[in-house]
Amino acid sequence: MRRLLQRLKNHSRPAYFSLWFLLVFYFVSFFADILAPYHFDQQFRNKPYHPPTKIHFFDSGGNFHIRPFVYNTVIDDPVFKTYKQDYSKIYPLKFFVSGKERRIFFFFKTKRYLFGVDQPAGIFLFGTDNYGRDIFSRLLYGGRISLSISLIGVFISFSLGMITGGIAGYFGGIIDQILMRLVEILMVFPSFYLMLSLRAMFPLNLSSIQVYLLIVMILSLIGWAGLARIIRGMVLSIKEEDYVLAARSLGLPHWKILLFHIFPNTFSYSITAITISVPGYIIGEAALSLLGLGIQEPYPSWGNILSSTIGNLRVLGDAPWLLLAGIFIFVVLINFNLLGDALRNVLDPKNW
Amino acid sequence: MEEILRCEKISKVFVVKDFLGINRRKVTALNNVSIRVNKGIDLGVVGESGSGKTTLAKVLLLLVRPDSGSVYYRNNDITGLGDSKLVFFRNKVRIIFQNPYKSLNPRSTIEKTLREAIPSRRVNPEMIETALTQTGLPSDYKNRYPHQMSGGERQRVAIARAIAGNPECVVADEPTGNLDATTEVNILKLLDGLRKNLGLTFVFITHNLKIVVDFCERIVVMYQGNIVEEGSVEQILKSPLHPYTKILWNPSSITSIREEKYKDFDGCVFLARCPYRKKICFEHHPVLKEKEKKHLVSCFLYEQEKMV
Incomplete structure (x- = not known):
């Protein structure tokens, strides 16, 4: 593992950076309960569409404060949602503030968050949405859903695709025919409509956990068909290679031949295919959320944060910070693509 | 054995x-x-x-x-x-x-x-x-x-x-x-x-x-x-018997290469290249038979006696 990291570093610095970047993203999302200053559904009704809070070191008198601070803001124009700062009192930034108890993944409880300011001031690093909810906190919580859906979804569809494609290609004959016809049936449907109709089979009023699992299942059920098809083709050619014949001539069982001799030689394709398909899951979830079929409010995902902005031109103009969810998606996609490309080369022994 | x-x-x-x-x-x-x-x-x-x-x-x-x-x-x-x-x-x-x-x-x-x-x-x-x-x-x-x-x-x-x-x-x-x-x-x-x-x-x-x-x-x-x-x-x-074996020992002695005109005959496989082909070679496929002790060959050249 360490050697692999070193190879990745030597092979491509950008990809190595991407790996760490993604790890940080996953880490931050995982610990959103501690890192986010507000809970995702905490509303500041008097501060809708609040722009990102300014953090100051110098007060209105020009004095320097070693501890950064914010001013409370009051609404200036209730129609266009402009705010002005109230210079009468400073609210210093506090670390490890205590607040309402949150549960980290149902197991641990925490009362302290990484940072915050006293009420009634608020610290909104990325501004607030129409209900006055902190976008930064919602992005952290939303990353938890968007990033984990993509990982779990990819894992399921990759396993399905590899197993089906591998079995179909390796055993051939009637097994191949049955499996591939199945895959083709799945592939003839346009994936987006398939996604919608699968979602439509289930009631709308599901709990958030149920919706989450449902979306993972839907997305991974759609994604595996294409992979299976290509893996089958690769297995068909690889199984005729001399080293596979040699493995058979040693009397190895089929599963060992598939697992150790055939699958590793499909990696040049499949590793790239996996990392490139990760973005598809984030976008798929975003698309479902956009149509109101994905993760439901008040639960955040990058998709439904973004969807709340699309179709509202005023918001795009006046509160562009709501589009940060899109930038998060974009950045994660780029990093996954970079990493995937490099991983394919790094996992090939010929490049060592 | x-x-x-x-x-x-x-x-x-x-x-x-x-x-x-x-x-x-x-x-x-x-x-x-x-x-x-x-x-x-x-x-x-x-x-x-x-x-x-x-x-x-x-x-x-x-x-x-x-x-x-x-x-x-x-x-x-x-x-x-x-x-x-x-x-x-x-x-x-x-x-x-x-x-x-x-x-x-x-x-x-x-x-x-x-x-x-x-x-x-x-x-x-x-x-x-x-x-x-x-x-x-x-x-x-x-x-x-x-x-x-x-x-x-x-x-x-x-x-x-x-x-x-x-x-x-x-x-x-x-x-x-x-x-x-x-x-x-x-x-x-x-x-x-x-x-x-x-x-x-x-x-x-x-x-x-x-x-x-x-x-x-x-x-x-x-x-x-x-x-x-x-x-x-x-x-x-x-003592190689079959014409092909003889060719193998001395590749430069190939007298005839595979010729197209022989390909439609359902006879001996070596017909097209054989320098000693006979009438029977066009029609029948020779069987592998023991010529000497534990020396087997499939060629009509060595079945003459029986055929006559």
């Missing part, structure tokens, strides 16, 4: 389809081939490219299933057995492939490759190192990948893999076909040493008659999927 491996009346036809599957062409790789491998008697299989030698090797190991005929291991018919029931046989008869650049998994270290070849459940590092040193490779090669080795070294690994299971018989399919002359000599020396030390019996498949003469005791000559002559080395060397 202890018989290890025997195949009887093996036939294998490959159907070659064109893109749409309309035109089908049949390629006869093996036609009614029977050979017998006795313990301690190395068998050489000689023939030019396309004579079905490699298919014969694969059929002997049941890596390719024959269309008809049977393979016997120690007098047990194993033709119909599935791969999972053949494990005992796989450990006793091993194969060395022709091209060491293709026969090693590029994604496995040498250690992993050899580990799979050793049938015992607990494989300790010494066993792998022994297998390597037996073939003249340093034991630290086990951490290497195939692409980090030369062709000769790879072939040694392939040999180490074949002998790791302690087999009785090794089918070597042109083991020096892709190697240069000096490496070839070294590999042949290695195989010779292994044969003596481990008591192996080789089935040596090659197009190079000189190797076979040095290496084997019995020779089978194949032409287009048929056995045309079979005999001991002295017999084949001193």
Whole structure:
């Protein structure tokens, strides 16, 4: 593992950076309960569409404060949602503030968050949405859903695709025919409509956990068909290679031949295919959320944060910070693509 | 004489389809081939490219299933057995492939490759190192990948893999076909040493008659999927019977190349190139018959007496 990291570093610095970047993203999302200053559904009704809070070191008198601070803001124009700062009192930034108890993944409880300011001031690093909810906190919580859906979804569809494609290609004959016809049936449907109709089979009023699992299942059920098809083709050619014949001539069982001799030689394709398909899951979830079929409010995902902005031109103009969810998606996609490309080369022994 | 491996009346036809599957062409790789491998008697299989030698090797190991005929291991018919029931046989008869650049998994270290070849459940590092040193490779090669080795070294690994299971018989399919002359000599020396030390019996498949003469005791000559002559080395060397064998000994003496006008006749396979063809050769296929003691040939030249 360490050697692999070193190879990745030597092979491509950008990809190595991407790996760490993604790890940080996953880490931050995982610990959103501690890192986010507000809970995702905490509303500041008097501060809708609040722009990102300014953090100051110098007060209105020009004095320097070693501890950064914010001013409370009051609404200036209730129609266009402009705010002005109230210079009468400073609210210093506090670390490890205590607040309402949150549960980290149902197991641990925490009362302290990484940072915050006293009420009634608020610290909104990325501004607030129409209900006055902190976008930064919602992005952290939303990353938890968007990033984990993509990982779990990819894992399921990759396993399905590899197993089906591998079995179909390796055993051939009637097994191949049955499996591939199945895959083709799945592939003839346009994936987006398939996604919608699968979602439509289930009631709308599901709990958030149920919706989450449902979306993972839907997305991974759609994604595996294409992979299976290509893996089958690769297995068909690889199984005729001399080293596979040699493995058979040693009397190895089929599963060992598939697992150790055939699958590793499909990696040049499949590793790239996996990392490139990760973005598809984030976008798929975003698309479902956009149509109101994905993760439901008040639960955040990058998709439904973004969807709340699309179709509202005023918001795009006046509160562009709501589009940060899109930038998060974009950045994660780029990093996954970079990493995937490099991983394919790094996992090939010929490049060592 | 202890018989290890025997195949009887093996036939294998490959159907070659064109893109749409309309035109089908049949390629006869093996036609009614029977050979017998006795313990301690190395068998050489000689023939030019396309004579079905490699298919014969694969059929002997049941890596390719024959269309008809049977393979016997120690007098047990194993033709119909599935791969999972053949494990005992796989450990006793091993194969060395022709091209060491293709026969090693590029994604496995040498250690992993050899580990799979050793049938015992607990494989300790010494066993792998022994297998390597037996073939003249340093034991630290086990951490290497195939692409980090030369062709000769790879072939040694392939040999180490074949002998790791302690087999009785090794089918070597042109083991020096892709190697240069000096490496070839070294590999042949290695195989010779292994044969003596481990008591192996080789089935040596090659197009190079000189190797076979040095290496084997019995020779089978194949032409287009048929056995045309079979005999001991002295017999084949001193008194070759079949016209094809004579050509093999002296390739420059080829009198006629394969001619198109003979291709529609369903007679002897060697018809098109035979300098001694007769009327009967156009109509009938000669049967492999014993001419002298344990010297078999399939040619009408030697059936004259009976025919008349």
